[in-house]
Amino acid sequence: MNADVDLADWGAALVDPGGWRDVVAAADRARVVRVDRGECDVMTGRGRVRVLSDSQRAQGEIAPVTGDWVELADAEGLGPVIDRVLARRTAVSRRDPAEKDLEQVLASNIDAVAVVLGLDRPIQPGWLERLLVMAIDSGAEPVIVLTKLDGIDDPSDARELVDAIAGSTPVVMTSVVDRHGIGDLLALIGAGRTLALVGESGAGKSSLVNALVGTELLEVAEVRASDAEGRHTTTARELVILPNDAGMVLDTPGIRTLGLWEAEHAVDLVFGDLVDFADECRFRDCAHGKEPGCAVRGAVDDGKVSKMRLRLFLELVGELENLRRREEERERRQRSGGGKRRR
Ligand SMILES: Nc1nc2c(ncn2[C@@H]2O[C@H](COP(=O)(O)OP(=O)(O)OP(=O)(O)O)[C@@H](O)[C@H]2O)c(=O)[nH]1
Ligand SMILES: [Mg+2]
Ligand SMILES: [Zn+2]
Structure with missing residues (x-):
């Protein structure tokens, strides 16, 4: 490398x-x-x-x-x-929601990207799908990290949802309180390699860095008790070198929103198997409901795709139709000069 x-x-x-x-x-x-x-x-x-x-x-x-x-x-x-x-080997980037072709690079030359989600709050499928698109699109290995395992009695529902979205992407559950999963993360990084951490504020990214380093190197802060919102504690993207030649970890500030670009690419990057099945449906505009000759439902009946995964796919497709409709309306208003321009 x-x-x-x-x-x-x-x-x-x-x-x-x-x-x-x-x-x-x-x-x-x-x-x-x-x-x-x-x-x-x-x-x-x-x-x-x-x-x-x-x-x-x-x-x-x-x-x-x-x-x-x-x-x-x-x-x-x-x-x-x-x-x-120098030319970037890999790069985690996001698209400006207002100007979707404008790419903002968050981190480069990483070998793996961890999508970090806290088990202290409900997992939002659309959010995980968008973050996963960022991770996959980076060219590095994606991984999902579910933090704060010590705080919940039974992670199995959350895990089922994450697995339905993640497909074959590895999932690691961690706790910085009892160091559960920290060894697995270290194994995934390895000498000379860099792991980037991305996720919303309060997910526990900087806490993971501290657990990996073994000292309280980076500042962490409580999430707000009223609504579990993070406080945007980390403000700079920082690359930390792990002791004992264990590789490097790149912390990033919490991401607030990811837009249409990420959602659109989730169809192919996260639900690519379902898109392939959909190509085999008898009707080109098949909604994968009660239509005869629906290959997507066939895959579910054969046990190749879980019912939950199909539901998540259909929800994403539905959400995208809404987003696109709203986007078109906005553009139409702008063209006719009636609407205010966004920042
Ligand atoms: N119980 C428990 N709390 C955790 C764990 N990991 C993180 N936390 C707590 O979650 C809160 C947020 O952690 P941070 O590490 O600051 O989160 P962050 O993702 O870096 O947040 P930003 O820098 O704002 O993006 C802190 O109060 C941490 O102590 C964990 O494994 N178990
Ligand atoms: Mg932080
Ligand atoms: Zn179909």
Whole structure:
């Protein structure tokens, strides 16, 4: 994978090496471990340094994101700058709900992406489907992590729902209280690999990082008791190097919404097997209800697809029809000049 870059020194290299010139001389390649408005923390073979992302000089260049491999350069009067972002092997991204073609990259060069859901609240199928699309679409291995197992008596209903959506995607149940499942997550990461965590605020992403590291490295906060809403505690995407050469984990701030693009792609990416069966239905506009020759119902009758999975698929298709109708209405209003433009 990144065999050309020596990761072996990283664990010990969390201190500032003192002189950035040494760093630039030692390794022209570095990995972005944190991004804050125009500045980045990068990890080099010699240590962690803060550099400018130099967007003035590199007009039109891609802005660095956490996880990027970059080349550093010495800019006169500015100190070390990111000269070039190397091609991304994988990337977790979301589409702007208002401008669905605009892609916002959240993390790059990850090997696995964990969709993190808290068992302290009901699992929303549409939310899991959209997050799973993000994970699958990244090009990395998707995994689902169900946190706070210690807080519920019986996880079997939640697990049945998740399995009906997840198909063959691995599911890990965790608790940071008794460390249930933490070993399974470590096994899934492994030396030299990076796991990104995505999910809503309060799902327990930063708590997982702390459990994986073994210290209270990142800030975590209680969810609001009144409505179980998270407090958006994490504000930066941060790559953390695990001790004992156990790989890396990339924490992200809670995601509030995912839009139409993710929902549309869930049909193929999450329910691809059902789409294939639907192609075999006798009628092209089959609604997979009582129609004769419905291959989807046939698959359910043969036990190839669970009833729950069929129901979730039909709900998604129905929701998409509604979303598209509303989207068309909005566009029509905009064209006729009547509607207000969105931000
Ligand atoms: N009982 C229990 N509580 C947990 C567990 N994991 C996380 N929590 C609690 O859930 C709350 C939210 O955890 P965080 O780790 O801050 O959640 P987050 O996903 O990082 O949230 P944002 O940074 O806002 O996106 C905190 O009060 C944690 O202590 C767990 O396994 N068991
Ligand atoms: Mg957090
Ligand atoms: Zn059908």
